[in-house]
Amino acid sequence: MIEKIDELVNEGLLKEAGIIKPNRKLYEFNHERIREIFKQLLERLGEKGFYLATIVGTDMLKDKKIRLDYYVVVLPEEITIVLRTYVDRDNPEINSILDLIPAALAPECEIYDLLGVVFKGNPALRRPFFVPEELVEKGIYPLRKDARV
Amino acid sequence: MGKSKILSLILRNLIRKPATIQYPREKPWVESDFRGRQYSDLQKCIGCGLCRIECPADAIVMKKIPDEYEVPKKNARRLFPVIDYMKCVYCYRCVTVCPVRAFITTNYFELADPQHITSEELSLSTLRKKAGGEASK
Amino acid sequence: MQGCRAVAIDKVIEVPYALEIPVGPQHPALHEPLLLKAYADGEEVIKVEVHTGYNHRGIEKLAEKNSFYRDIFIVSRVCGICNGVHANCYVRAVEQILGIEPSPRAKYLRVLAMELERIHSHMLINAVMAEIIGFDSLFMNIMRDREYIMKSKEIVTGNRVSADYMIFGGVRRDLNSEKVDKLKKLLDRVIPRIKYYKKLFMEDETILKRLVDVGVVKPSEATLYGLLGPAARASGIKIDVRASDKYDAYGEIPFNVIVRNECDAWARMMVRWDEALESAEMVKYILDHLPQDEKAVPDERRLPRRFPPGEAYARVEAPRGELIYYVMSDGKPMPYRVKIRTPSVHNILNTAKFYIGYSIADLPVILTSWDPCISCMERLTIIDLKTGERRKVPMKELAGGGKKWVNPRYSL
Numbered sequence: 185m186i187e188k189i190d191e192l193v194n195e196g197l198l199k200e201a202g203i204i205k206p207n208r209k210l211y212e213f214n215h216e217r218i219r220e221i222f223k224q225l226l227e228r229l230g231e232k233g234f235y236l237a238t239i240v241g242t243d244m245l246k247d248k249k250i251r252l253d254y255y256v257v258v259l260p261e262e263i264t265i266v267l268r269t270y271v272d273r274d275n276p277e278i279n280s281i282l283d284l285i286p287a288a289l290a291p292e293c294e295i296y297d298l299l300g301v302v303f304k305g306n307p308a309l310r311r312p313f314f315v316p317e318e319l320v321e322k323g324i325y326p327l328r329k330d331a332r333v
Numbered sequence: 334m335g336k337s338k339i340l341s342l343i344l345r346n347l348i349r350k351p352a353t354i355q356y357p358r359e360k361p362w363v364e365s366d367f368r369g370r371q372y373s374d375l376q377k378c379i380g381c382g383l384c385r386i387e388c389p390a391d392a393i394v395m396k397k398i399p400d401e402y403e404v405p406k407k408n409a410r411r412l413f414p415v416i417d418y419m420k421c422v423y424c425y426r427c428v429t430v431c432p433v434r435a436f437i438t439t440n441y442f443e444l445a446d447p448q449h450i451t452s453e454e455l456s457l458s459t460l461r462k463k464a465g466g467e468a469s470k
Numbered sequence: 471m472q473g474c475r476a477v478a479i480d481k482v483i484e485v486p487y488a489l490e491i492p493v494g495p496q497h498p499a500l501h502e503p504l505l506l507k508a509y510a511d512g513e514e515v516i517k518v519e520v521h522t523g524y525n526h527r528g529i530e531k532l533a534e535k536n537s538f539y540r541d542i543f544i545v546s547r548v549c550g551i552c553n554g555v556h557a558n559c560y561v562r563a564v565e566q567i568l569g570i571e572p573s574p575r576a577k578y579l580r581v582l583a584m585e586l587e588r589i590h591s592h593m594l595i596n597a598v599m600a601e602i603i604g605f606d607s608l609f610m611n612i613m614r615d616r617e618y619i620m621k622s623k624e625i626v627t628g629n630r631v632s633a634d635y636m637i638f639g640g641v642r643r644d645l646n647s648e649k650v651d652k653l654k655k656l657l658d659r660v661i662p663r664i665k666y667y668k669k670l671f672m673e674d675e676t677i678l679k680r681l682v683d684v685g686v687v688k689p690s691e692a693t694l695y696g697l698l699g700p701a702a703r704a705s706g707i708k709i710d711v712r713a714s715d716k717y718d719a720y721g722e723i724p725f726n727v728i729v730r731n732e733c734d735a736w737a738r739m740m741v742r743w744d745e746a747l748e749s750a751e752m753v754k755y756i757l758d759h760l761p762q763d764e765k766a767v768p769d770e771r772r773l774p775r776r777f778p779p780g781e782a783y784a785r786v787e788a789p790r791g792e793l794i795y796y797v798m799s800d801g802k803p804m805p806y807r808v809k810i811r812t813p814s815v816h817n818i819l820n821t822a823k824f825y826i827g828y829s830i831a832d833l834p835v836i837l838t839s840w841d842p843c844i845s846c847m848e849r850l851t852i853i854d855l856k857t858g859e860r861r862k863v864p865m866k867e868l869a870g871g872g873k874k875w876v877n878p879r880y881s882l
Binding site: 429 | 536537539540541542543544547607608611614617624625628629632634642643669670673674770771
Binding site for chain 1: 713715
């Protein structure tokens with residue numbers, strides 16, 4: 185099934201960008217096309233063909249970006265691939281894929297609460313999720329590098 | 334079918350002696366290398382403080398050795414690590430990272446002990462008092 | 471003197487159609503703080519919201535503020551039951567960054583510690599399941615036999631629960647032949663017991679009546695909702711990180727990936743029993759085939775102090791499923807980012823849908839069948855499946871309830 189990913193690369197949706205140790209292929213994409221990509225994945229791999237392992241959000245303070253890594257495990261070989269995108273740090277917004285893949289609920293909620301990335305179209309986003317009330321009032325996102333907690 | 338099986342097990346358990354250990358009348362048997370209470374041997378300690386830096390629970394503070402004790406020359410700063418046993422997670426990182434292997438490990442597991450909340454007393458007991466220390470008082 | 475006065479009815483008390491039942495955070499069926507807000511129509515659960523956040527400790531931020539070495543012990547405190555796999559996953563991620571590899575003997579010993587952990591974790595959740603369905607004598611018996619495994623863990627790692635067994639480049643203590651003999655004896659005692667309990671779970675009417683056809687998860691749902699570990703394998707999805715990533719010594723030790731197709735709570739528990747047996751066989755194999763010559767325990771005083779910049783993404787098959795650590799280093803003594811994704815995050819938070827249509831008494835059964843570990847989950851909070859609108863239903867319709875039907879209007 186992994187060759188289906190290469191098709192997406194050929195169509196220009198994804199761009200190869202090296203590997204993450206050990207041996208996880210890294211693809212970059214434009215954050216505006218996220219729904220398109222996951223729709224394609226659902227179409228080509230099928231509902232049973234992959235699962236979303238997690239989304240890792242990292243604050244890249246120097247580049248003024250927030251990096252989002254979507255880790256997708258392609259079945260049945262269980263190959264992990266990484267779909268990486270960047271959103272603007274001052275205005276972090278990306279489309280939600282919750283309605284396509286319900287498994288995105290937990291990571292999207294977590295990243296919204298910790299890093300402040302808004303997933304447009306996710307009805308479950310709410311603060312405070314687990315961050316203490318006083319931090320929410322101050323508008324602090326704890327995992328941002330300039331946050332003092 | 335399943336019912337009779339578990340019934341016979343329960344009946345057998347009825348006549349068996351209890352599986353639980355009657356602590357504190359009866360002590361559980363722990364391995365000789367169980368990670369129990371540890372303290373530093375001040376004959377070996379050089380007071381470098383690496384254990385304090387590496388402790389994941391921040392349970393170690395470096396304290397000055399009181400004046401009435403004889404301290405080996407290598408510990409020039411007269412510092413020694415005091416482990417707060419209430420904070421310690423018994424990972425033994427201090428034991429393994431110590432450059433002079435100064436920690437004494439025991440398999441003592443009964444840690445709810447008002448006598449030894451920190452390792453201060455145990456560590457100092459490894460040192461001798463100065464001969465004239467008592468007389469000058 | 472106010473007599474009886476006829477009052478014109480101007481208000482109607484609306485009876486909410488759904489009864490809201492909080493299950494937890496302190497509840498006899500749950501051993502950990504978690505709130506399931508169940509909405510029930512009579513006996514039938516129509517909606518469940520999972521509320522967590524009672525246990526948040528902010529470990530990811532804490533890990534960013536401590537050195538790489540201190541983090542080994544911090545991440546093994548994420549979860550008590552599976553502390554070994556947490557430490558292993560983190561250690562392997564950092565080893566990738568450092569570019570060092572443990573010796574074969576150390577790899578075998580790591581697998582040994584992790585498999586012992588898997589056995590006792592699976593025995594624990596099966597015991598808890600027995601307790602929740604009211605079968606306390608079985609609970610007591612399983613817990614008694616679990617002590618053998620705890621003892622084995624003590625022999626291997628030096629502590630019953632917190633192993634603290636992993637270090638970059640190896641393990642922290644070695645086995646000698648005396649210990650191997652002890653372990654073999656303990657194992658010979660515990661394997662027949664596991665077989666006995668497995669048989670009991672297959673045959674006992676009480677267990678079958680409570681578990682079979684409860685909490686059914688279709689295979690396609692299992693992947694869509696991202697279920698992991700035994701929960702996915704019981705739905706016929708063959709995922710096992712041990713088999714696909716072949717980390718540590720898993721490439722050399724023979725084992726089977728257990729898959730079942732029944733898709734219900736019973737299948738999930740049976741997968742756990744079979745895996746416990748499989749793990750016991752693996753432990754036996756390891757004890758017989760332990761590589762003899764290499765040095766498994768590195769000198770912790772001589773391990774590298776400098777960490778090159780880089781990133782690594784390690785996966786490990788924890789007893790509850792795929793556990794993920796993403797570690798990023800920027801060359802400083804502290805990691806730039808540590809991301810922990812535990813299997814329980816998916817298995818608890820994403821499964822609110824699967825309670826719907828079952829009775830209230832089934833709710834703890836289904837919850838337990840995911841093997842929930844709240845301390846692992848530790849960071850997230852609220853699920854809202856659909857907008858929280860509550861429908862008002864006339865009394866007449868309420869009185870007609872109690873029958874086992876699912877109104878398509880209310881199913882989500």
